[in-house]
Amino acid sequence: DTGVSQNPRHKITKRGQNVTFRCDPISEHNRLYWYRQTLGQGPEFLTYFQNEAQLEKSRLLSDRFSAERPKGSFSTLEIQRTEQGDSAMYLCASSLALGDEKLFFGSGTQLSVL
Amino acid sequence: GENVEQHPSTLSVQEGDSAVIKCTYSDSASNYFPWYKQELGKRPQLIIDIRSNVGEKKDQRIAVTLNKTAKHFSLHITETQPEDSAVYFCAPGGGSEKLVFGKGTKLTVNP
Numbered sequence: 001d002t003g004v005s006q007n008p009r010h011k012i013t014k015r016g017q018n019v020t021f022r023c024d025p026i027s028e029h030n031r032l033y034w035y036r037q038t039l040g041q042g043p044e045f046l047t048y049f050q051n052e053a054q055l056e057k058s059r060l061l062s063d064r065f066s067a068e069r070p071k072g073s074f075s076t077l078e079i080q081r082t083e084q085g086d087s088a089m090y091l092c093a094s095s096l097a098l099g100d101e102k103l104f105f106g107s108g109t110q111l112s113v114l
Numbered sequence: 115g116e117n118v119e120q121h122p123s124t125l126s127v128q129e130g131d132s133a134v135i136k137c138t139y140s141d142s143a144s145n146y147f148p149w150y151k152q153e154l155g156k157r158p159q160l161i162i163d164i165r166s167n168v169g170e171k172k173d174q175r176i177a178v179t180l181n182k183t184a185k186h187f188s189l190h191i192t193e194t195q196p197e198d199s200a201v202y203f204c205a206p207g208g209g210s211e212k213l214v215f216g217k218g219t220k221l222t223v224n225p
Contacts, residue, residue, distance in 0.1 A: 033212065042216050043158065045212050045213075091157070101148070102163065103205075104160075105158050
C-alpha cells in the first residue's frame with residue numbers, strides 16, 4: 001500500500017497522560033500536514049512540514065502539542081498532559097511539493113481521553 | 115487568516131436531481147480551490163479542484179465553478195446517486211498557504 005499510513009488507528013488514554021501518533025506519508029511527498037477533526041466539523045489545521053522543516057503551527061495549538069519530522073520522511077505528533085478536549089480524530093496528509101496542493105489523507109488516529 | 119463558509123450545511127435531494135454547494139472565502143490571495151468528499155468513517159478524498167486562472171472545470175457528473183471577484187466557488191453534482199451521499203468540504207488556499215477547510219455540507223441522496 002503506497003498511501004498515507006497512520007498508527008495507531010485508535011488510542012484511549014487517561015487525562016494527564018502523554019500520547020504519540022505516527023504518520024508515514026507517500027514516499028515521494030515532501031509536504032506533510034497534521035489536521036484534527038471533531039464530529040460534525042471540517043479538518044482543522046494543526047501544523048505542516050516541508051521536508052524536515054516545520055513551516056507553520058496553528059496559533060490555536062497549545063504548547064502541549066509538538067510535532068517532528070526528523071529525516072523528512074515519517075512524522076510524529078505528541079500531546080503531553082492530555083485533556084478531555086483533545087479527544088478527536090487526528091488526520092495526517094501529504095502532498096507532493098510546493099505548488100501541488102492535492103492532499104492525500106491517512107485514515108487517522110482516533111483519540112479518546114477519559 | 116482565511117475565513118471559509120459553506121452553504122448549505124445539509125442538503126437532501128432525490129436520486130437523479132442536481133446538488134449545488136457553495137463556498138465563500140475571505141483571502142483574496144487564495145489561488146487553489148478543491149472539494150473533498152468524506153464518507154462516513156472514512157478519510158477525506160479529493161474529488162475535484164480548480165485554479166484561479168480557470169472559471170470552470172468538469173469531471174463527468176461533478177463540476178466546480180469559480181467566481182474570484184466575489185470570492186466564492188461552487189460544487190455541482192448532476193444526476194445524483196445514493197453513493198454521492200457524504201459530507202463535502204471546500205478547502206481554499208494554495209501557494210505557500212495551507213488549505214483551510216470549511217465546516218462541511220452533509221449531502222443525502224434519497225433513492
